[in-house]
Amino acid sequence: xxxxxxxxQEIISEENLVYKKTSLMTDKALSYCPGCxxxxxxxxxxxxxxxxxxxxxxxxxxxxxxSVLAYEFMNIDMQQASHGRAPAVATGIKRCWPEKYVFTYxxxxxxxAIGTAExxxxxxxxxxxxxxxxxxxIYGMTGGQMAPTTLVGMRSSTTPYGxxxxxxxxxxxITELVAxxxxxxxxxxxxxxxxxAVRKFKKAAKMAFENQKLNKGLSFIEIVSNCNSGWKxxxxxxxKWMEENMLPFYPPGDIKMNGEIVKKAExxx
Amino acid sequence: xxxxxGAIVIDIEKCKGCELCLxxxxxxxxxxxxxxxxxGYHFAYMEYPDNCTGCANCAVVCPDGVITVYRxxxxx
Amino acid sequence: xxxxxxxxxxxAFAEAAIRAGCDAYFGYPITxxxxxxxxxxxxxxxxxTGMVLLQAESEVAAINMVYGAAGTGKRVMTSSSSPGIxxxxxxxxxxxxxxxxxxxxxxxxGGPGLGTIQPSQSDYFQATKGGGHGDYRMIxxxxxxVQEMSDFVKLGFELAFKYRNPVIMLSDGIxxxxxxxxxxxxxxxxxxxxxxxxxxxxxxxxxxxxxITSLDLDPARHERHNLKLxxxxxxxxxxxxRFENIDCDDAEYLFVAYxxxxxxxxxxxxxxRAKGIKVGLIRPVTLFPFPSEEIGRRxxxxxxxxxxxxxxxxxxxxxxxxxDGKVRVALHNRMGGMVPSPEEVVDALLKSFSIR
Ligand SMILES: Cc1ncc(C[n+]2csc(CCOP(=O)(O)OP(=O)(O)O)c2C)c(N)n1
Ligand code: SF4
Ligand code: SF4
Ligand code: SF4
Ligand SMILES: [Mg+2]
Numbered sequence: 001x002x003x004x005x006x007x008x009q010e011i012i013s014e015e016n017l018v019y020k021k022t023s024l025m026t027d028k029a030l031s032y033c034p035g036c037x038x039x040x041x042x043x044x045x046x047x048x049x050x051x052x053x054x055x056x057x058x059x060x061x062x063x064x065x066x067s068v069l070a071y072e073f074m075n076i077d078m079q080q081a082s083h084g085r086a087p088a089v090a091t092g093i094k095r096c097w098p099e100k101y102v103f104t105y106x107x108x109x110x111x112x113a114i115g116t117a118e119x120x121x122x123x124x125x126x127x128x129x130x131x132x133x134x135x136x137x138i139y140g141m142t143g144g145q146m147a148p149t150t151l152v153g154m155r156s157s158t159t160p161y162g163x164x165x166x167x168x169x170x171x172x173x174i175t176e177l178v179a180x181x182x183x184x185x186x187x188x189x190x191x192x193x194x195x196x197a198v199r200k201f202k203k204a205a206k207m208a209f210e211n212q213k214l215n216k217g218l219s220f221i222e223i224v225s226n227c228n229s230g231w232k233x234x235x236x237x238x239x240k241w242m243e244e245n246m247l248p249f250y251p252p253g254d255i256k257m258n259g260e261i262v263k264k265a266e267x268x269x
Numbered sequence: 270x271x272x273x274x275g276a277i278v279i280d281i282e283k284c285k286g287c288e289l290c291l292x293x294x295x296x297x298x299x300x301x302x303x304x305x306x307x308x309g310y311h312f313a314y315m316e317y318p319d320n321c322t323g324c325a326n327c328a329v330v331c332p333d334g335v336i337t338v339y340r341x342x343x344x345x
Numbered sequence: 346x347x348x349x350x351x352x353x354x355x356x357a358f359a360e361a362a363i364r365a366g367c368d369a370y371f372g373y374p375i376t377x378x379x380x381x382x383x384x385x386x387x388x389x390x391x392x393x394t395g396m397v398l399l400q401a402e403s404e405v406a407a408i409n410m411v412y413g414a415a416g417t418g419k420r421v422m423t424s425s426s427s428p429g430i431x432x433x434x435x436x437x438x439x440x441x442x443x444x445x446x447x448x449x450x451x452x453x454x455g456g457p458g459l460g461t462i463q464p465s466q467s468d469y470f471q472a473t474k475g476g477g478h479g480d481y482r483m484i485x486x487x488x489x490x491v492q493e494m495s496d497f498v499k500l501g502f503e504l505a506f507k508y509r510n511p512v513i514m515l516s517d518g519i520x521x522x523x524x525x526x527x528x529x530x531x532x533x534x535x536x537x538x539x540x541x542x543x544x545x546x547x548x549x550x551x552x553x554x555x556x557i558t559s560l561d562l563d564p565a566r567h568e569r570h571n572l573k574l575x576x577x578x579x580x581x582x583x584x585x586x587r588f589e590n591i592d593c594d595d596a597e598y599l600f601v602a603y604x605x606x607x608x609x610x611x612x613x614x615x616x617x618r619a620k621g622i623k624v625g626l627i628r629p630v631t632l633f634p635f636p637s638e639e640i641g642r643r644x645x646x647x648x649x650x651x652x653x654x655x656x657x658x659x660x661x662x663x664x665x666x667x668x669d670g671k672v673r674v675a676l677h678n679r680m681g682g683m684v685p686s687p688e689e690v691v692d693a694l695l696k697s698f699s700i701r
Contacts, residue, residue, distance in 0.1 A: 007274060007343070008276045008318055010341060011274055011275065011276040011323075011339045011340070011341045012276050012278060012339045013339065016323075016339040016340055016341045017337070017338075017339055018275075018323055018325055018338045018339060018340045019325040019328040019329070019336070019337065019338035020337045020338075021334035021335075021337070025334055029283050029333070030332070030333050030334075032332065032333075033285075034285035034286055034287035034310065034332075035285070035287030035288070035289050035332055036332055037332065038332070039331075039332030039333050039334065040329075040330065040331075040332050043334045054547075055547065055548055056547040056548060056549045056550075057547045058547055058548075059417075059545045059546075059547060061413065068560060069560075071554075071556040071558060074554075075548065075554055076547070076548050076554055077545040077546065077547055077548050077554050077555045077556070078545070078554070078555075078556050078557070078558075079412075079413060079416045079443075079545055079556070079557040079558070080443070080556070080557065080558035080559065080560055081409065081412070081413075081439075082409065082412075082435055082436065082439050085405065085406070085409035085412075085436070088401065088405075088406040088407075088409035088410045088412075088413065089409050089410070089412055089413035089416075090413060091399070091406075091410050091413065092369070092371065092409065092410035092411060092412060092413025092414035092415070092416075092417075092421070093413040093414065093416060093417055093545065095369060095397045095399060095410070095414065096368060096369055096397065096413075096414045096417040096419050096421075097417055097546070100546075100547055117402050117403060117405075117406065118402070118405075118406050118409070120402075121401075121402035121406065192330070193289075193330070194293065194330065195293050195324075195325075195326035195329045195330055198329045198330060199329065234288070235287040235288060235289055236287075236288050236289065236292055239289070
């Protein structure tokens with residue numbers, strides 16, 4: 001790149017570094033579409049594992065979905081899971097290594113449709129794991145079909161005229177549902193579409209790992225995210241659409257803290 | 270007076286041209302290059318580097334983690 | 346060795362699990378094998394050996410817990426009966442595809458569908474030919490006694506780790522429910538060392554990250570992976586065939602039967618020999634790999650083979666392949682939970698081959 005400001009040379013040097021991709025992300029180029037939130041969530045989770053120094057004690061589980069190849073990008077021990085079963089797989093791992101950190105990384109189709117039973121029961125048992133739940137309102141990987149989270153009226157390849165609640169049911173707020181279960185200790189909803197949102201999510205994600213040391217139950221974080229390809233928008237448009245349409249229905253904020261339901265969820269920015 | 274100056278380095282070949290950094294920069298530093306990289310994406314670059322404060326907003330939202338941020342204090 | 350104890354097959358299996366140093370059991374109740382988890386629960390294995398015991402929300406969850414736990418390199422198992430084993434098939438395919446060891450017990454009952462809770466052997470195809478999707482095989486052990494319900498747990502784990510592959514014990518409601526004397530083996534210590542080449546213990550700086558997956562989107566690489574799996578199954582065929590020969594040396598006729606049917610046929614051999622018919626029994630102990638060579642080797646000298654099964658005739662296909670047309674293979678079978686008597690089997694032999 002041509003350097004127009006001679007000062008830049010001075011600034012760009014190791015001692016002035018303020019932000020660099022964590023080494024817990026591999027050098028492999030992400031397989032996600034341009035602007036897809038999966039990449040940000042991956043990086044934030046890896047930053048926390050890096051900062052907490054727990055790489056040698058962490059095992060991740062990624063089921064099918066766009067993030068099925070998460071193990072190519074996260075430089076930690078990982079296990080790929082079948083569609084919907086990540087909470088059961090994580091249960092198996094955590095029960096065998098109770099002192100390790102175990103997390104799942106699941107899409108909305110995965111967690112809230114095919115894997116509903118595994119989700120509810122892992123939450124209800126209070127498995128000491130963290131669940132990261134990427135809600136993009138669609139089945140990204142298989143080409144944009146309706147997900148349990150698809151908004152009423154929202155188009156997808158299997159709801160080309162919009163989701164009709166009378167025929168297809170209403171979008172499922174599974175995060176509010178799992179918050180009702182005694183086994184969950186921390187439940188929150190976040191986004192990663194603005195710098196502030198990413199920083200907030202990072203705090204929550206850190207808590208999800210720290211909670212595992214307390215053995216008090218499951219930490220569950222929904223990340224409302226975009227699917228530009230599935231929504232057929234540019235990334236910038238998709239984030240705007242998400243703010244205007246998804247967030248009123250899926251408002252970000254803490255839902256359950258320290259095992260107690262938070263009375264009023266904080267509104268979207 | 271001391272002045273904080275920042276600069277970003279973009280891994281051009283890994284940039285996917287999503288423009289999320291561009292819209293997240295509070296000082297409007299970033300533009301998309303007319304040229305494309307090896308993957309055919311118009312990549313991001315610092316059009317107004319003087320404005321950069323090194324706040325790292327762009328790097329934090331970049332889904333592909335291709336932005337590295339530096340910041341230095343200059344005595345005027 | 347320990348002293349003899351009177352136990353149900355399912356209980357002996359459960360006790361053997363604890364003694365084999367099993368690290369975790371995940372299950373879901375279904376007749377006729379619920380005693381496995383009940384026995385374990387009563388034993389409080391978490392106190393005896395530190396073994397994990399968890400009742401899952403379904404067989405699907407249970408097998409996926411096994412899949413996760415197996416990835417940690419520990420000795421893990423599940424048990425179920427036919428409909429539950431059907432539900433586990435996707436998980437078993439993942440276990441095979443990602444080369445994870447585990448032990449699975451199927452105490453077969455009759456199907457199809459909800460079928461019956463009575464004993465059956467109609468999951469032979471499912472167990473020996475793959476069962477789930479994709480090209481994979483598992484070593485299939487067929488216990489025929491309460492003793493083997495215990496012994497095969499230890500053997501099963503050994504084989505599972507030797508090949509890094511699921512091993513299935515294919516039992517049935519008769520073997521699971523019957524009471525017999527069993528000599529239990531001594532307690533085996535639980536594992537304390539893990540193969541850092543593949544287990545998920547957490548990535549340390551001295552090694553690359555370990556990834557457990559069955560996915561590979563690169564066709565050439567994925568074909569190589571499949572070839573590697575096939576080579577492994579071939580090794581099993583070469584090294585792990587197990588069978589029992591009873592009165593075969595002078596035999597003109599053979600029964601081929603496994604599990605509970607082999608026990609019945611053992612009596613039929615005696616009855617037939619008392620009538621002067623020279624009949625022997627080959628009892629496959631491993632159903633995969635199948636003792637094809639042993640059966641084939643004897644075929645030319647025989648006048649007939651009768652396979653006896655609690656199914657429409659599934660193993661008979663492997664017997665026919667083994668004899669390759671050298672001798673006629675007939676079937677005597679019962680279904681729906683019906684069990685043949687030893688006399689009935691002898692009659693079937695006489696009729697099938699027009700003896701006398
Ligand atoms: C048993 C099974 N059924 C269906 C599929 C196909 N499949 C793969 S991913 C997926 C949906 C993924 O959607 P989601 O969980 O929302 O993740 P996203 O791709 O949107 O991130 C489906 C249906 C599968 N792999 N396995
Ligand atoms: S299809 Fe959607 S969820 Fe999948 S990578 Fe593309 S934008 Fe992301
Ligand atoms: S956010 Fe990252 S990938 Fe997107 S245009 Fe900016 S530098 Fe490129
Ligand atoms: S570091 Fe801050 S000021 Fe500099 S380009 Fe990035 S967002 Fe803009
Ligand atoms: Mg989705």
